[in-house]
Amino acid sequence: MCLRDQRDCSCQARIVAKAGRVRVTFVIDEARLNAEAAGEDVDWRAATEAELRVGFYQGDEACLQEVFRRSAPLIYTIAYRALGSSTDSEEITQEVFVSAWRARGNYQAEKGSLSGWLIGIARHRIVDRQRARGRDLRLVQAVTTQTDVQAQPEALSTLIDRIVLTEEIGRLPHPRGTILQLAFWEGRSYPQIAEQLDLPLGTVKSHARRALLHLRTRLAEVTS
Amino acid sequence: MTHLDPDRLADRALGNDDPLTAAEEKHLDSCAECRDELAQLSRITELSRRPEQLAQVPADTIWRSIQSQLASAAPAPARTEVAAEPAPSPPAASEPPRRTPRPRSWLLAAAAAVVGLIIGVGVTTVAIRDRVEVTSSIALAALPGQAGHGTAELVNDQGRPELRVQIDAPLTPDRYREVWLINTDGQRMYTLGVLPDDGRASYPLPPELAGQLQGFTIVDVSIEPYDGNPAHSRESQVRGTLPT
Numbered sequence: 001m002c003l004r005d006q007r008d009c010s011c012q013a014r015i016v017a018k019a020g021r022v023r024v025t026f027v028i029d030e031a032r033l034n035a036e037a038a039g040e041d042v043d044w045r046a047a048t049e050a051e052l053r054v055g056f057y058q059g060d061e062a063c064l065q066e067v068f069r070r071s072a073p074l075i076y077t078i079a080y081r082a083l084g085s086s087t088d089s090e091e092i093t094q095e096v097f098v099s100a101w102r103a104r105g106n107y108q109a110e111k112g113s114l115s116g117w118l119i120g121i122a123r124h125r126i127v128d129r130q131r132a133r134g135r136d137l138r139l140v141q142a143v144t145t146q147t148d149v150q151a152q153p154e155a156l157s158t159l160i161d162r163i164v165l166t167e168e169i170g171r172l173p174h175p176r177g178t179i180l181q182l183a184f185w186e187g188r189s190y191p192q193i194a195e196q197l198d199l200p201l202g203t204v205k206s207h208a209r210r211a212l213l214h215l216r217t218r219l220a221e222v223t224s
Numbered sequence: 225m226t227h228l229d230p231d232r233l234a235d236r237a238l239g240n241d242d243p244l245t246a247a248e249e250k251h252l253d254s255c256a257e258c259r260d261e262l263a264q265l266s267r268i269t270e271l272s273r274r275p276e277q278l279a280q281v282p283a284d285t286i287w288r289s290i291q292s293q294l295a296s297a298a299p300a301p302a303r304t305e306v307a308a309e310p311a312p313s314p315p316a317a318s319e320p321p322r323r324t325p326r327p328r329s330w331l332l333a334a335a336a337a338v339v340g341l342i343i344g345v346g347v348t349t350v351a352i353r354d355r356v357e358v359t360s361s362i363a364l365a366a367l368p369g370q371a372g373h374g375t376a377e378l379v380n381d382q383g384r385p386e387l388r389v390q391i392d393a394p395l396t397p398d399r400y401r402e403v404w405l406i407n408t409d410g411q412r413m414y415t416l417g418v419l420p421d422d423g424r425a426s427y428p429l430p431p432e433l434a435g436q437l438q439g440f441t442i443v444d445v446s447i448e449p450y451d452g453n454p455a456h457s458r459e460s461q462v463r464g465t466l467p468t
Contacts, residue, residue, distance in 0.1 A: 061294070068287060076281035090282060094289050095420075101294065128400075128418040131454050159276070165268065166275040183238075184272045190240070209234040215268050 045069075053114050057104055068097055071115050075122050078163050082126045082156055092125045116222040119160060126156060161219060168218050169211075175199065176207045183208060227251075228258045237265035357381075364391060364443060364462040372462050374423065376443040381426075385434045387416060391423040391445055393461050399447045403427060404456060406442040408465075413456060419445060441466040 044055065044066035052070075055063030075096050079089035096118055100107070107117055169180050175197055182188040182196065190208070194201040228248055235242050244252065252258050357380040364374040372393020379386050389403050401419040406412075416427035433440055443466060447459045 065287070068290065069283070072283050072286060073278045073281045076286075077276070077279040080279045081276060086282075089279075090286055090289075093281070093286050094293070097290050098293050099420075132415050132417050134454060158271070161268075162271045162274055163276045163278070165272045167278060169272060169275070170278075180272070184269075185275055187273075205235070205238075205240055208238055209231050209240075212234045212238060212265060212268065213230055215272065216265055219268060 049113065056101075056114060057107060059104065064097065064101055067114060067118075071118050072097070074115060074163065074167055075118055078119065078122055078160055079126055081159055081163065083129060088129055092122060092129070095125055096121045113221045119164070119222060123156065123160065130156075157223070161223060164219060164222050165215060168215055172211055172214070176211045179204055179207045180211045227255065228261075230261070233258065233262045233265055236262060237269050239269075359385075360467050362443070362464040362466055364389075364445065364464040366393065366462050367460050370461045374445070374462055376464055376466070378466060379426075385429045386426045387429060387443065388426045389419065389424065389443065389445065391419070391462055393423065393445070395421055396447055399449055401461065402446050402448050402456075404442075404444040404446060405430075405433070405437075405440040406444050407439045408441060409439060412440070413444075414440060415454075415456075437466060437468065439468075441468055 044052065044060075044063050047055065047063075047066065052063060052067055056067055072093055076089050076093045079092040080086065083089060083092075100118055100121055107114075169177060169184065171177070172180060178197065179193055182193045183190065188196070190204050191201060193199075194204045197204070228244075228251060232244065232248060236244060252262065359378040359380055361375060361377040364376055366372050370393070372391055374389065374391025374393065376390075377388040379388055387403070387405070395401075400421075401423075403416040403419050403425070405414045405416060414430050414433070416429075417425070419425055432438070442463060444456075444463045445461045446457050447461050448457045
């Protein structure tokens, strides 16, 4: 089965039953395919994002746990920074994964990444709560202006982008991640970074450039 | 001229001291696509300079609640197409399709039980269930032109007053539902929150109403469009009135 339901697609997600567990193989990784064929168990912790998507779509609960492990900090942080309440953020995080799991049949892989889908669900829940809060407040204060409510979605999307970017930068491998952290978070110049990391200036700049283009791609996948 | 090399745009967004050539600048002036690309890269550069560190997530607690919620709910129907796929050779048989008919929601049974319990709406009943005191329980009925039914219970959950709503009513595509407490004066209302698609939720009462409902006794479930307008849509699906 092709995940995108394209006949001529070369991906071959396959599932095999073993000890009651759904197992998934994606041919993008030959080594993994061979391991699968040899009957080894899937270790979702080592799974690629594409594999997780397939596993999630097919309904392996162990896969949900791994998706949760990877994405819960992101979802929780977005809710927490947007709402400032740990109770609300716990509830939203829980709701996002439960409803994503229940609606997994609707998840269209080609429409974006799994974390993008989860963020989309979280965004709705956050807006619902912000809206409810705003409304309670207005009813109590008899204030009818709606400008605050309408201003929120844009602020929320900026917040989400910043959190996603922070996480992506944190995930970049060394030295690319270190270079970007020094440049963006600590405001160092490229010559300073080159000296500190003992790398040629051209290499530092090239890493920064590549990293920026990577961030752009990731952000588009997650928030489109 | 072809579009600018992404590397060049990235350099520019990063403020690298390698200025664009005159030809590149000229292209940028005339090409909306490249300008848009540059704007996006510049925005990412700007946002990246303001990191938002990840919060400490109580992952174990949340994961446990997810598990218990999933355990209490029906398994989603599995996709059946996968059965037709050939299995890789060495391991044994392919998994048979797990075609689980979606079990009838427990909601119906629960709603029926509760409705049976509270024949004679308006009579205050007190029941002890899991240390939750049900203060009153009412049926929610469909408004003209709508379908569905449900219940609303005012409960005291270890000292916290809550309204529990369970409805069995059709969903409308591209709409969500919201639960309201409307004053009998018809002028004022509180929103309690969005009703999840499964039609059941508990809402803590607004603190002002915790002691006494003060006329906010009409439980109303509305159908709301995603239009950014926080006001009641004036389209109610089911409704009932709590006893005073």
